[in-house]
């Protein structure tokens with residue numbers, strides 16, 4: 001893989017304090033960071049104590065980096081191999097692991113024995129703390145065990161931001177807690193008794209934990225920071241922070257504290273705020289770098305090309321971002337993506353009425369995909385762990401091996417379908433991604449709304465879906481069960497497909513005001529009408545059938561009974577007769593298609609013309625051909641399905657013996673299209689000549705100057721010898737029918753007095769013109785008809801006047 005110019009520049013930039021690499025998903029930020037580690041190691045580790053640190057946010061990503069680079073070609077590996085194996089001055093760690101080590105040193109230094117509290121212990125302790133403070137803050141309703149989750153989260157936030165005292169907490173802008181919506185207990189107004197109560201609760205809770213020999217995770221972070229600030233153990237000359245938008249303020253300060261301040265040292269932030277999915281993150285919320293002590297003016301570099309996903313997937317994913325007010329409102333540093341010209345299948349969206357159907361879909365689809373992809377190229381992603389565990393269990397039952405990518409050493413290379421949560425897939429990529437359970441209630445998760453402001457939850461969860469979508473290299477499936485996530489509505493349905501290898505878009509409700517054929521529909525409010533109207537819209541917009549070719553309640557006769565097909569697509573056969581081509585049976589949404597399939601088959605049997613049958617309930621679809629075989633798509637409308645708007649004749653060029661289709665628009669006979677019959681190529685008509693139609697063959701061509709003829713024939717210039725001397729005559733007799741020249745045809749005649757053997761000529765005998773083949777025989781001339789009913793005419797050469805040579809003819813003009 002060759003880095004692009006921008007990427008290479010970033011890799012090889014002379015280190016100069018701090019810098020920011022920002023870019024869209026898949027633009028190579030992590031790739032650049034890894035290569036930059038090698039560059040810095042080679043050129044800017046000058047002293048014994050120079051070390052480089054590459055920090056990642058989660059462990060899956062860390063292991064993924066190892067896996068990706070184990071796959072590199074030998075010459076690409078270079079020294080990356082060395083530092084990945086831990087055998088150098090480069091340390092590559094997750095932020096948690098790194099801080100945990102400092103926390104342990106802190107405990108040693110202070111001879112303390114503290115353990116990290118698990119979730120049940122934190123809940124129990126917060127409830128005890130609430131009880132202790134309740135009397136002091138009777139009027140604060142928030143101080144109740146039922147808001148434990150909310151309170152714990154607020155305390156965690158206070159610690160994540162490193163807020164040192166109550167006074168600071170009273171003053172601080174609380175992003176994400178501004179509106180106090182639906183289930184949020186109340187607004188956390190500045191300088192309020194509520195904030196006072198919360199802060200005191202935090203102190204009480206920490207005290208109680210300490211008494212139990214415990215600290216929570218965020219206190220562990222604070223102690224690690226303290227250790228880093230107080231004891232200058234190992235310092236890193238260069239620090240590169242991947243996904244830095246997800247780090248808390250305390251984590252960022254910690255990294256600052258372990259950064260060695262050397263003239264050739266550097267700290268590189270790698271970030272994409274559109275992928276900020278943690279509510280306690282600091283920079284991801286749009287806060288400036290100056291809040292952590294870095295001025296980024298002139299220090300930011302941007303990567304805009306998404307190398308990972310196809311244009312089709314990228315476009316659908318950006319649709320989500322465009323609905324994010326926080327990002328679009330300019331509060332968040334957003335990089336506008338540019339698309340690379342790599343195309344593939346549009347994302348597929350499926351809706352399922354129950355979980356079982358979704359599981360069945362995964363099994364069927366993966367079994368199909370197995371023919372093209374290795375199982376390890378496929379990854380199923382869902383918001384929650386329990387959901388991926390359920391899917392994994394089911395796939396195993398169906399004989400498909402799975403690997404849940406846990407934080408602990410996931411095995412990326414195993415011949416198995418990967419499963420991972422949405423948060424953990426950050427930074428990873430797979431050829432095929434299934435985003436499962438994009439359900440209302442799961443994404444966004446309503447339960448979370450009581451700890452966060454609703455808009456904050458929305459924006460975070462929308463980004464989560466964005467992150468998930470941008471993980472796919474080639475194929476992206478999205479599915480929901482029972483009720484779709486509201487975010488799916490933000491994706492333009494034209495960017496999605498109903499299933500693989502089809503142009504059909506997923507079901508969408510059509511507004512009743514846009515219903516078609518209302519005068520023929522008995523009940524516009526009937527449930528099944530929704531599906532029929534969606535199908536009509538699809539036939540018109542996606543498959544390009546004009547409304548004229550669509551019929552509802554198409555009557556068919558089955559023995560003595562009549563049946564009515566919900567939808568029939570008609571086509572004009574050979575431009576003429578209108579016959580049914582596709583029959584469609586629509587059922588009410590989600591009601592199943594078994595009956596509809598049978599029905600459509602039996603209707604198809606009533607007509608020899610129908611080629612395709614479709615049965616759909618908007619959730620499932622079956623498309624069959626005449627033989628009852630399933631096909632993947634509805635055929636698109638073809639030009640020859642439409643009524644004929646042109647007269648079609650044959651043009652025979654007698655000089656070159658070539659034949660052409662000669663098409664005249666019925667409304668404008670001089671609007672001509674000419675197609676070479678041997679090559680199928682359309683002839684350029686830019687230099688067409690208007691040849692006058694001067695009369696009929698019996699009259700011959702006038703010897704006088706010809707002017708102002710009303711009717712003309714458009715003829716390409718290169719078919720003529722000389723435009724000035726060319727005329728068209730209508731054929732009157734049938735003496736040349738064996739040459740394909742019929743009465744009524746038009747022949748093109750070049751005015752000349754001589755002819756060669758075999759030429760078809762207009763010869764004048766006794767002032768009457770006739771069209772024959774010219775054959776000179778000594779002093780006589782034989783004029784040969786091309787019709788066995790007529791005798792050749794033998795004349796003295798002197799008695800025959802050649803009027804002109806037939807150079808071509810517009811033949812079989814039919815009903816002109």
Ligand SMILES: Nc1ncnc2c1ncn2[C@@H]1O[C@H](COP(=O)(O)OP(=O)(O)OP(=O)(O)O)[C@@H](O)[C@H]1O
Pocket residue numbers: 001002003004007023024025026027028029030031032272275307308426427428429470
């Ligand atoms: N110049 C390039 N040419 C071809 N492929 C590239 C190039 N740069 C990066 N890629 C590929 O694009 C994909 C995304 O790269 P990478 O994971 O580094 O992006 P990222 O910006 O860190 O993405 P994200 O923020 O979404 O995790 C990888 O498969 C990588 O190999």
